Amino acid sequence: MNMSRRDSLRILAAGAAMGAGARAAEEKSGDLIRRKIPSSEEMLPAIGLGTWQTFDVPPDQRGPLAEVLKEFAALGGKLIDSSPMYGASEDTAGDLMERLSLRKGLFVATKVWTSGKEVGIRQMEASMKKLKTPVIDLMQVHNLVDVKAHLDTLNSWKHEGIIRYLGVTHYHKGSHDAVMKVMESDSLDFLQINYSLAEREAEEKLLPMAKDRGVAVIVNRPFAGGNLFARLREKPLPDFAVEIGCTSWAQLMLKFIISHPAITCAIPATSKVKHLRDNMGACRGPLPDEAMRKRIAAAAGG
Template identity: 55%
Template sequence: MELTRAQFLSIVAGAAAGAVASAAAQKGPRMISRTIPSSGVAVPVIGVGTWRGFDVGADSTKRQQLADVLRALFEAGGRVIDSSPMYGTSEEVAGDLLTALRAHDAAFVATKVWTEGRDAGIAQMEASMRKLQHPRLELMQIHNLVDWRTHLGTLRAWKKEGRIAHLGITHYRDDAHEALEAVMAAEVIDSVQLNYSIDNRAAERRLLPLAADRGIAVLVNLPFGGGGLLRKVQGKPLPGWAAEIGCRTWAQVLLKYVVAHPAVTCVIPGTSRPEHMRENAGAGSGPLPDDALRRRMVSALA
């Protein structure tokens, strides 16, 4: 059954009762936080990406499930939600859910500009802010470096005006790392979003050290290798050392490897299932593997 937007917001708001927006709603161990170097803002190390999973349009059943995903995120102490106009209806869905859950103040919302030209970029970003239902976003990123020189000027002006708190760049492929590195080295930016996982450690060579040196926060996409890693370990018993770092599942092992790198600020695995959100969030607390254990983790996945 499809509901009107007003009916949906009313139902979800009633179920939420505002509780998830409160820090008191957090359950279990406190999630580790990392600081964005340029601003000093602390963000929890596990967030959620909205690619595919939040592109559900007006489907009320799927939206209810996604409301539970966000509840699980907040209850675990997380707050980073990453989206893009490239992701279909994901921005609109995320905005509706945050309004229904009364959780805009609890969330650290990041989205992107993904078009060419100054005027088109401004129009797209303003549309994103309307869809996300917030007059000021925590992070606006240039998606896949599309027309980055043009948009960087706009983002600097918007940051100065207080319309956004942070600005950044993104990509998701190894063959873009050289271009990311060039921008990171030459420009003053707050964050970079890049691909990094236990079976794809290319970012460790130059990008992560450069981010640390330049004081740039790092958001990590594709921590499960686009899903291939989870398929690879399916049915495989957890090694004994997993318990030493508080991991009960392979997903948590894979996320802890990424989180353990000191240059990583937040990991944003996508999910549309609340049980997976709770599982992912579990990787954000407890002990982290040291360098020796991280090498063993790599060997276990070889």
């Protein structure tokens, strides 16, 4: 990578950061629920869009996803998260962002998921090509795979402007202790972790630690991989849901998550516009206080 490319990436990243600051200022009067990224104070809407499984489709099946992504942006959504682990999801997201001219308005996150420093660099460069962007907003080490080697690269890339933020991810409670060790030893901008009404283990130590250390938290598996919907299918929405503007279990579950003070953004995945609209509805209106959170957990059987 020569100096001219490095310098151009610095300029692009600086421009993106300035643009993000301007957007945050413009959005102060809006009614979307937003959270600060602690390391920069850039604002993000509290509901984003995951791409696991849903965006893993061939080019001739991307029409419905184009509508989902267009509606996500129209409703004020920003953070879209992918990974090379997710099959064709990066290709799909990159194709749709380019086709719909949405890249500048989105916050693009993806991951490195391989062993070996040089192999990781090649994989991340491939992700940038698939996503059709010279600068990735957030690059994460997926499931802590070869985490030290990749964080070394990502710290250099952040300095050079190739990425704007760096972080790590995991999806299982059994790895929370390993995640905490990384947070203790490395400077992270983001942590992505599982958290839901059915998977609350992160509340014990992980989320408090992230908040204390100024690490933004993205929540994956907000519906516990769909298991919560199966459990709640026959349960009526509790009457008190109206008090916080919720009209569905999905909104109630998401508001439970984003009301935790350590959470920056939850990323439910969907391939249907009606579900996307429902999810984004959780990004408006009042959030539950601690007493209401307990009522939600009790109503859901958690």
